[in-house]
Amino acid sequence: MCEINGPFNSLPGKHGSATYRQAPNPLNLHQVDSLDVTIVVDNAIDILLPSDERTKRPPLTWDWSEKRQLIAEHGYSVLLTVHRNGEARSILYDAGLSQETATHNLDILGIDLKHVEAMVLSHGHADHHGGLEGMLRRIGKKKLPFILHPDAWQDRKIVFPTGTEIHMPPPSRKLLEDEGVQILEERGPTLLLDGSVLVSGQVERVTGFERGFPLQQARRNGNWEPDPWIWDDQGIICNVKGRGLVVVSSCSHSGVVNVLRNAERITGVE
Numbered sequence: 001m002c003e004i005n006g007p008f009n010s011l012p013g014k015h016g017s018a019t020y021r022q023a024p025n026p027l028n029l030h031q032v033d034s035l036d037v038t039i040v041v042d043n044a045i046d047i048l049l050p051s052d053e054r055t056k057r058p059p060l061t062w063d064w065s066e067k068r069q070l071i072a073e074h075g076y077s078v079l080l081t082v083h084r085n086g087e088a089r090s091i092l093y094d095a096g097l098s099q100e101t102a103t104h105n106l107d108i109l110g111i112d113l114k115h116v117e118a119m120v121l122s123h124g125h126a127d128h129h130g131g132l133e134g135m136l137r138r139i140g141k142k143k144l145p146f147i148l149h150p151d152a153w154q155d156r157k158i159v160f161p162t163g164t165e166i167h168m169p170p171p172s173r174k175l176l177e178d179e180g181v182q183i184l185e186e187r188g189p190t191l192l193l194d195g196s197v198l199v200s201g202q203v204e205r206v207t208g209f210e211r212g213f214p215l216q217q218a219r220r221n222g223n224w225e226p227d228p229w230i231w232d233d234q235g236i237i238c239n240v241k242g243r244g245l246v247v248v249s250s251c252s253h254s255g256v257v258n259v260l261r262n263a264e265r266i267t268g269v270e
Ligand SMILES: [Zn+2]
Pocket: 123, 125, 251, 253
């Protein structure tokens, strides 16, 4: 069971978890020996690219055209594995858009999720939580810590300049409860895996040129209202030996400069 430290700004008693305690201040993010980032779902894929010294890709084989292939879709999901003191531990960050893509790609890659110790949702958009049910079933653990910002529950829509509107429903609380996860709503940073991984929590906005997502609206008290800021946007931060901070950030609706500056601020590592 992973240890969860957090948050800085509140300690909601409703969670009632023995694994849950106030984060130390200053924040103590441990250095890890290395970090593996496995892309499970992304918008694009090129299966002809070869592996190199930093990147491992599935090998091309003679009978490749007869095999099931990795699928790209508008969405995001990564498996993060930290190595520290000879131990490897993993979390999942997001689950892609459609119900089947993430689990399909996991099958192609031959990855088992039974060792995953926590799951983090980057924000409430459907292209990040659509595949949750299949992923959680693969993990197959009751009380799996599932970390999200409380604004991720908002019902939203995107209104494009063409007038086209698309619904952005939040994740289903019922689905998560049915799967038996431990829902942890946090606005502040959360340490996972005994301090090896940091969930950023809400990102401080300090730049004047990163203005959120102006096309977005949220339904509040039955009315649609402008909702450009996406305060639920959060990333994953590791401090990797010899490299410094590694920040994994899905849509970066906060703005990528804000995301990186916030990571430096909350860790004290530049
Ligand atoms: Zn998004």
